[in-house]
Amino acid sequence: MAITKRQITIVLSVLASLAHHPPKPPHSTNRSPQYLAALSSLAAYALHSSHVYSLPIPDIICALTLALPPLAGIVLETVLTLHNTLAQKGQLHSSRLFQITLTAFCIFETVLATLAGTHISPPGSLDCALRERWTELFSAKEGEKIARIQDGFECCGLRSVRDMAFPFPDAGHGSEACVVRYERDTACMDAWRGEERKVAIMLLVVPLAVFVWKVAILLSPSSSSAFLPSAIRLPSEDGQGGSRSRGAIEYHDAEGVAEEGEADSVRAEVNRLNKDSNVASYVEGGRVKAKNGLWQDHENWRETQ
Known part of the structure; x- marks a missing residue:
């Protein structure tokens, strides 16, 4: 099966979105490439923030969320094209493949949204994971990562300005070294927790937005004939699969x-x-x-x- 122009447009738009230069669509009425590119950019920003601030969000969740918009666009377009091609040939048994694909994506999106939701609320349940993450960094002497968190939120330590702060205590200075050097009086827990929730919300929005996009595509007039079962389609005017459709019941005065x-x-x-x-x-x-x-x-x- 030949690759369609819309597939090429979606792939190019997603690649361009990662470089922060989304392309223009081939037609002004086709907003799918920009929409998917925006979702990809949102997921890429969430992945960047999670990595920069060493958030306790698994990288696999961010990576799968980043891959979801372009994957959904390419697969959905491919399945619709295949279904339309087989429909023109009178082979409509591809509807099962279409239903399986939609079900798989719904499960995928539900799993991603659920995993992202665990990092949103309640706020008190997030403190444990954040403390474990900070303790791992402190024990491994990951001073650069802790300093990046402290500089990003202009804070020192976790629960207090002396709680496992960087610079680490040594023979030359004590636990108050961060306060003395940077003159900060705020701990990092609240701001760090807020960043985790913000990133988790972005990761939650992406699968939900992809689901809404799929529903809009499937319910659009241009795509309705591709996924409706043949048993409930309206018959064509000439009986040979023409483009003009007519109602099943006609009324005359x-x-x-x-x-x-x-x-x-x-x-x-x-x-x-x-x-x-x-x-x-x-x-x-x-x-x-x-x-x-x-x-x-x-x-x-x-x-x-």
Whole structure:
């Protein structure tokens, strides 16, 4: 199957979004590339923030969230193109593949949204993971990472300005070295927790936005014929899969149709029913008369005996 122009546009737009230069769409009415590029940029920013501030959010969640928008765009476009191609050939059994693909993406998006939601609320439950992360950095003497957190939020230490702060205590200076050097009086816990929640919200928005985008694509008039089962599609005008569709039931006014002489009008149907009723009445009347005549002949015969 040949690669469509829209597939190429989606791939190029996603790659360009990572370089912060999203391309213009080939048509002004097609907003999908920009939409997916914006979601990719949002996920890329979340991944960057999580890495810079050493947040206790697994990198795999950020990476999968970053891959979701371009993957959804390419796969959905490919499946729709395949379905339309097979539909034109009269082979509509690809609907099962389409349903499996949608189900898989729904599960994927639900898992990502759930994992991201665990880093949003309640705030008190986040403190444990943050403290464990800071303790790991402090124990491994990751001074550069701790300094990056402290410089980013202009703070010192975790719960207090002396709690595992950088510079680390040594023979030359004590735990107050950060306060003395930078003249800061704020601990990092609150600001660090707020950054984790902000990144988690961005990671939650991306799968939800991709889901909304898929629903909008599938419900759009241009895509409805690609995923609706053939049993509920409206028949075409010429019966050969033409582009013009018609309703399954058509209504015509009796007066207008009668004046146009159409045979299937309501008045013509009523006339046919009346004619059939008259014929039935005539036949039934003849049958009754014949029966009465036979009965009268029988009575006359008995009287003569």
